[in-house]
Amino acid sequence: VQLVESGGGLVQAGGSLRLSCAASEFYFENYAIAWFRQAPGQEREGISVIRSTDGTTAYADSVKDRFITSIDRAKKTVFLQMNNLRPVDTGRYYCAALLFLGGGTPSLIPILSRHPAEFDYWGQGTQVTVSS
Secondary structure: OEEEEEOOEEEEOOOOEEEEEEEEOOOOOOEEEEEEEEOOOOOOEEEEEEEOOOOOEEEOOOOOOOEEEEEEOOOOEEEEEEOOOOHHHOEEEEEEEEEOOOOOHHHHHHHHHOOHHHOOEEOOOEEEEEEO
C-alpha cells in the first residue's frame, strides 16, 4: 500500500499550489483521506479531510475558504488546492488514509484531531515553502 504526495514547492505569499496524493494497492472506497502539515518544531496539524465514497469534506479553521480538497476516484487521487498561501502555511504536507464508515461533515471534523497513529496509511510528505 502506498500514498505518494506531490506538488509541493516554493511559492510567494498570495500564490497557489496544488498537492496530489496518489493511492495504490488498496481498496479506495470507505476511507477518509486527510491532509496534515507539520512545520519545524510544531505538532502535526490536520487541515482537511475528504470521504472517498462521496467527496464530503471538512476543513480546519486555519485553511477554510483558502484550501479545497477534492478526489478523483478513478485515479485514486486526492488533491489539495491551496490558494492565497501565507508564510505560516510553510511546512511538510502529508496525506493519510483512515478506514471510515461514518456520515457527513460533522462526523469528519473529529478526524482532523485524531492521533497520527490511528491512521491506516501515510505518505512520505511533500514540502511547501511560502516566502513573504
